[in-house]
Amino acid sequence: xxxxxxxxxxxxxxxxxxxxxxxxxxxxxxxxxxxxxxxxxxxxxxxxxxxxxxxxxxxxxxxxxxxxxxxxxxxxxxxxxxxxxxxxxxxxxxxxxxxxxxxxxxxxxxxxxxxxxxxxxxxxxxxxxxxxxxxxxxxxxxxxxxxxxxxxxxxxxxxxxxxxxxxxxxxxxxxxxxxxxxxxxxxxxxxxxxxxxxxxxxxx
Amino acid sequence: xxxxxxxxxxxxxxxxxxxxxxxxxxxxxxxxxxxxxxxxxxxxxxxxxxxxxxxxxxxxxxxxxxxxxxxxxxxxxxxxxxxxxxxxxxxxxxxxxxxxxxxxxxxxxxxxxxxxxxxxxxxxxxxxxxxxxxxxxxxxxxxxxxxxxxxxxxxxxxxxxxxxxxxxxxxxxxxxxxxxxxxxxxxxxxxxxxxxxxxxxxxxxxxxxxxxxxxxxxxxxxxxxxxxxxxxxxxxxxxxxxxxxxxxxxxxxxxxxxxxxxxxxxxxxxxxxxxxxxxxxxxxxxxxxxxxxxxxxxxxxxxxxxxxxxxxxxxxxxxxxxxxxx
Numbered sequence: 001x002x003x004x005x006x007x008x009x010x011x012x013x014x015x016x017x018x019x020x021x022x023x024x025x026x027x028x029x030x031x032x033x034x035x036x037x038x039x040x041x042x043x044x045x046x047x048x049x050x051x052x053x054x055x056x057x058x059x060x061x062x063x064x065x066x067x068x069x070x071x072x073x074x075x076x077x078x079x080x081x082x083x084x085x086x087x088x089x090x091x092x093x094x095x096x097x098x099x100x101x102x103x104x105x106x107x108x109x110x111x112x113x114x115x116x117x118x119x120x121x122x123x124x125x126x127x128x129x130x131x132x133x134x135x136x137x138x139x140x141x142x143x144x145x146x147x148x149x150x151x152x153x154x155x156x157x158x159x160x161x162x163x164x165x166x167x168x169x170x171x172x173x174x175x176x177x178x179x180x181x182x183x184x185x186x187x188x189x190x191x192x193x194x195x196x197x198x199x200x201x202x203x204x
Numbered sequence: 205x206x207x208x209x210x211x212x213x214x215x216x217x218x219x220x221x222x223x224x225x226x227x228x229x230x231x232x233x234x235x236x237x238x239x240x241x242x243x244x245x246x247x248x249x250x251x252x253x254x255x256x257x258x259x260x261x262x263x264x265x266x267x268x269x270x271x272x273x274x275x276x277x278x279x280x281x282x283x284x285x286x287x288x289x290x291x292x293x294x295x296x297x298x299x300x301x302x303x304x305x306x307x308x309x310x311x312x313x314x315x316x317x318x319x320x321x322x323x324x325x326x327x328x329x330x331x332x333x334x335x336x337x338x339x340x341x342x343x344x345x346x347x348x349x350x351x352x353x354x355x356x357x358x359x360x361x362x363x364x365x366x367x368x369x370x371x372x373x374x375x376x377x378x379x380x381x382x383x384x385x386x387x388x389x390x391x392x393x394x395x396x397x398x399x400x401x402x403x404x405x406x407x408x409x410x411x412x413x414x415x416x417x418x419x420x421x422x423x424x425x426x427x428x429x430x431x432x433x434x435x436x437x438x439x440x441x442x443x444x445x446x447x448x449x450x451x452x453x454x455x456x457x458x459x460x461x462x463x464x465x466x467x468x469x470x471x472x473x474x475x476x477x478x479x480x481x482x483x484x485x486x487x488x489x490x491x492x493x494x495x496x497x498x499x500x501x502x503x504x505x506x507x508x509x510x511x512x513x514x515x516x517x518x519x520x521x522x523x524x525x526x527x528x529x530x
Contacts, residue, residue, distance in 0.1 A: 014232055021239040029249055036250030036304045037293035037499055038355060046247065101503055116490055167490055170353070171400030171471055172301035 008075060015076050019083045022050055023090075040098040047091035048120075049175075052165060054084035055158050056182055063189040078134055081154075085131040088124050116167035119160045126157035155190075158183055250292075250304045261315045261429040261437030262338060275417040277443070277516045279346040285357040287426050289499050294433040295351065296452060297399035298388060310432035313392055315453070318437050322369065324458035325379035330372070334437050338423060340364045345420055345441070350482045350511045352446040352468075356496045361441055363422035367415045375411065375459050382414040383407075383464035384440060385456035401471045407451035408464035408478065409442065410520075418443055418516055421454070444513040446480045477530035481521070482511035486530050 026046060029035050035042045058081045061073045100106045111121050130151055132138065139147050162183055166176035215223075284290075292307050299309035320337065323329035342362045350356045370382070388404035390396060396403050413419060422441045423430055430436040435452025442449050448468050458464075468476035475489055484494045484507040495504040510517050521529075 010228060010232075014235055017232060017236050018239045021236055022243050025240060025243055025247075029247075032249075032251075034249040034251050037289045038303075038497070040497065040502060041355070042250070042304075098502055099497075099504065110492070113487070114491055171297070172398070173400060174398065 012076065012079060015079055019054070019080070022046070023087075040094065044091065044094045044099070047087050047094055048165065050087040051084055051091050052158075052161050052179055054080055054087060055154070055161060056179065056186065058084060059154065059158060059183070059186045063186060063193075066193060067189075082131060082134060085127050088127050092124055116164055119167065120164035123157045123160035123164060126153045126160070130154065130157075155187060158187075261318070261423070261432075262334065275516065277418055277513045279344070280348055280358060280512070282346075282348065282358045284346060284360045284426075285499055287428075290357060290359055290425060291431045291433055293355075293357075293499060295353075295447065296433055296435070297401055298386070298393040298396045298403060298405070299433070300395050301399060306433045307431075309395065313432040313436065315432065315437045318455075320438060320454055320457060322373045322457045324383070324460055325376040326459050327374040327376060328372070332369070337364075337369070337421070337438060340368055342423065343420075344427075345418075345422075345443075347418075347441060347443040348511050348513075349441075349443070349447055349450075350496060350507065352448055352476070352480070352488065352493075354491060354493070354496050355499055356505075356507075357499050360426055361420065361422040362424045362427065363420040363438075363441065365417055366419045366421050366440070367417065369421060369457070370414065370459075373459075378461050379459040380411050381460045381462065381464055382409050382411060383456075383458040383460055384409075384451045384454055385458075386451055387453045387455045401467055403467075405451060405467045406464065407440070407449055407466050408460075409449075411459075412520055413442065416517060416520065418513060444482055444510040444517045446482060448476070449480050479521075479526075479529050481526065481530075482507065483509060483526055483530070485509075486527055 026035070026043065030039065030043075058077055061077045061080070064070050065073050096102060096107050100110060110117050112118070130153060133142060133147060133150060142150065162176065162180045165179060166173060169176060293303050294306040294310075295303055296306045296310060299306050299313075316334070318334035319331050320334070321329075321331045342364055344360060344362050346358065346360045348356060349359050366382075384407045386403075386405035388396065393403075409419070420441050422435075422439050423437065425431070425434060430439065435450075435454075438454050439452040440450050440454065449466075463478060466476070466478060468480075469478055482493075487493050493507055496507045497504050508514070
């Protein structure tokens, strides 16, 4: 069993390192002034896209488990979800720092004024309780049933995130739509699986 | 039973573990490199200074002595952005919707020979060769450039007032508007079909806006011929309006008596109006226009009415509701 433990630990390290690769490359590009003419916009966008990607990867775990019987994937879901939160924080810090000059009042009025910012902010705020309750201790404290119910927020925040992305582009909707399609498939699978479960078993 | 495995043939435990550890580290490194490669594919490095701006456009002969400013606002006192910044952050959807990718994508764009056809409600319609347009006296204009997306630059253009060209063709009394059209060639601009906007790109001005001394046809910047990505060989610059009004690579200018269609207005009428004057008090439906990010700075600046040209152009719109006519 020790080797199984070791393998799990190794795989977790692997996921952890790979999740940080984009950040390291951004730092490298930043140091070499390779982030283009408008680094603020570039960083904000990449952090946002990474946040959405980790949300979608997190949501892909359950369909993959059910469809291919890869139960072991569940062991990595928490870390992936926390990386979504991590990049979400970086996205928000970049926006508040550079776009809003660290002004809380300006940020709040921006949320009120701009619907797309409101969608993004709502999405981020929903990530917070999920990150807080990600520990084993919190899971036990809440009880599995309530914990699962709370973490259903991921469906709503993922949708809000994709809408947020869609609303900022001017005409080139390719990537927002791509994210939307992937999300629709991942959520659609759950609806489908739920329907399959609800069907009465056929009597022979 | 005879055991014929020699002790020397058994891998020592330590070596075995070392080998496994070595393979693991190799595997981890390989995975990280692969992730990095995927990331790099989607996010190529964007060095600001290595790609020279390419242009096949002929250069205008600039007067060695800069002209005295002919009109208020002709030369802002702000420090211009660098040539690299101006030529590596472009909205030119025919080539790419990625502002950082346009410079490279437009590198092979052929702009010679070039003809600008001026017709419609004029007494003397004429197809102007680019060479002839460059014979019109070129002036330097240092203008603020404000994009509808909320960023801005300061650009030292050279060119000539549009009025000079319109005077040559003599608009009729019935002419009220000027319509413009960008060159569109699917072979040279294969990305155009993914732009999400209808091409060829079209724009328009009211005749008095077109005749205003600040409205120029630009043929270059920084004393160099117009780079492809900035709208070679000839483009419109209307400094008090959002950047998208400054139509690039013009092939047609038509005088009309009705308000001409404009590309972004056709794409989203509630977001981009015909006038599109820079106005901090009229927000874009999806974002604020009250401030802007100067490229090269990290703090947003307040946006000025008519982009800082209110003294010169506000009279064009006296009595007009600018919220209605956005």
